[in-house]
Amino acid sequence: MKIKKVICSAGKTGFYFDDQKAIKLGAKHDGMFYLGDPVTPGFKAIRQAGEAISVMLVLDDGQVALGDCAAVQYSGAGGRDPLFLAEDFIEFINKNIAPKLEGREITTFKEMAEEFDQMHVDGKRLHTAIRYGITQALLDAVAKTNKVTMAEVVKKEYNTGVEIKRVPIFAQSGDDRYLNADKMIIKEADVLPHGLFNNVEEKTGKNGELLREYVVWLRNRILEHRHNESYNPIFHIDVYGTIGDAFNNDVDKMAEYLKTLEEAAKPFKLRIEGPMDMGERTRQMEVLRDLTKKLDDEKINVELVADEWCNTYEDVVYFVDNGAGHMIQIKTPDLGGINNTIEAVKYCKDHHVGAYCGGTCNETNRSAEVLVNISMATGADQQLAKPGMGVDEGIMIVNNEMNRVVALVNNR
Numbered sequence: 001m002k003i004k005k006v007i008c009s010a011g012k013t014g015f016y017f018d019d020q021k022a023i024k025l026g027a028k029h030d031g032m033f034y035l036g037d038p039v040t041p042g043f044k045a046i047r048q049a050g051e052a053i054s055v056m057l058v059l060d061d062g063q064v065a066l067g068d069c070a071a072v073q074y075s076g077a078g079g080r081d082p083l084f085l086a087e088d089f090i091e092f093i094n095k096n097i098a099p100k101l102e103g104r105e106i107t108t109f110k111e112m113a114e115e116f117d118q119m120h121v122d123g124k125r126l127h128t129a130i131r132y133g134i135t136q137a138l139l140d141a142v143a144k145t146n147k148v149t150m151a152e153v154v155k156k157e158y159n160t161g162v163e164i165k166r167v168p169i170f171a172q173s174g175d176d177r178y179l180n181a182d183k184m185i186i187k188e189a190d191v192l193p194h195g196l197f198n199n200v201e202e203k204t205g206k207n208g209e210l211l212r213e214y215v216v217w218l219r220n221r222i223l224e225h226r227h228n229e230s231y232n233p234i235f236h237i238d239v240y241g242t243i244g245d246a247f248n249n250d251v252d253k254m255a256e257y258l259k260t261l262e263e264a265a266k267p268f269k270l271r272i273e274g275p276m277d278m279g280e281r282t283r284q285m286e287v288l289r290d291l292t293k294k295l296d297d298e299k300i301n302v303e304l305v306a307d308e309w310c311n312t313y314e315d316v317v318y319f320v321d322n323g324a325g326h327m328i329q330i331k332t333p334d335l336g337g338i339n340n341t342i343e344a345v346k347y348c349k350d351h352h353v354g355a356y357c358g359g360t361c362n363e364t365n366r367s368a369e370v371l372v373n374i375s376m377a378t379g380a381d382q383q384l385a386k387p388g389m390g391v392d393e394g395i396m397i398v399n400n401e402m403n404r405v406v407a408l409v410n411n412r
Contacts, residue, residue, distance in 0.1 A: 011054050017049070022044065045166055053093065067391040069133030168191055171184045171391050175362070192234075222268070249276050271304070321351075330357055331359060349378065367387075368397050
């Protein structure tokens with residue numbers, strides 16, 4: 001089977017591009033808008049519609065393999081690649097990548113993905129979003145050529161040895177952490193609610209009291225409204241470093257506080273993502289490592305999830321090797337080619353560290369579907385419900401793709 005033609009189309013994502021630097025400098029909300037001028041190059045407004053590019057590979061038998069190029073909400077920040085706009089990059093793909101794909105024989109995903117993930121144009125590596133979408137399309141092309149699911153291709157080529165089955169779904173609430181939590185309870189999300197506790201005074205509390213009150217509310221809400229007693233979700237709350245801010249990044253004080261959250265969450269298991277943000281990778285790893293060890297030594301049953309400063313495959317290896325966190329969020333678009341996500345999940349699993357196949361609300365239905373296949377084929381510990389912040393849509397997309405894959409595999 002050969003790739004006959006490459007066709008690109010512009011698309012929108014499930015959320016927005018936000019100028020993180022402008023927001024940190026104090027940009028104010030007006031409904032869904034941010035007021036003021038952007039400061040990060042490429043932005044026309046502090047918040048603007050997220051964009052994507054669908055890359056369609058027309059195979060010589062008429063089938064079409066599909067992947068979506070997409071980037072994270074806070075593009076251009078924290079060392080990430082610049083803002084990804086469709087009008088800027090469709091021409092780039094048509095000029096520089098399409099000629100290398102058209103007429104090409106479909107071989108293995110691993111071989112082709114690694115080639116395009118490492119590709120350089122004019123001495124520069126491809127934008128992470130392009131590598132993300134091209135490799136999705138290549139995985140789909142290999143699956144269509146072999147008439148199997150994408151999950152089966154990954155399982156075979158990477159010799160994962162796992163049973164292809166459902167992976168726990170993790171839903172995120174955004175700022176609407178109460179109403180959206182209700183949606184998650186009705187839909188029986190396996191892991192919830194993210195929470196978006198990104199401000200000490202307004203959300204977490206100067207002594208963590210507001211976060212603790214929310215954990216109590218969430219526990220009581222589930223106990224009151226769950227359809228049956230067998231529904232026992234895991235609590236996973238992203239605090240964006242605000243626990244460290246509240247307790248001066250003191251390991252002993254953070255551990256003592258986390259113990260109160262453990263009690264507040266009972267009978268449910270609790271994970272805390274990004275407990276502190278030390279401002280750079282090495283220090284972040286060290287403090288997260290020390291807090292992880294402290295919780296283990298004190299038998300405080302709270303799992304820590306690495307997020308800040310753990311962006312690339314190399315970062316994942318670094319945090320895992322140093323015991324910094326019980327689970328790693330693998331931010332799929334930031335890793336570029338999806339082959340890197342596969343390797344990252346495998347590395348976590350091989351070293352007995354939780355693998356959370358995450359990403360961003362600012363993706364598309366297609367990128368979510370492809371990454372679900374990877375989660376299932378590698379045995380990830382949880383899969384983010386994406387894209388968007390509406391809960392229902394992300395759960396629907398991820399859940400339904402899981403069930404389709406399981407049904408097809410079982411049928412074979």
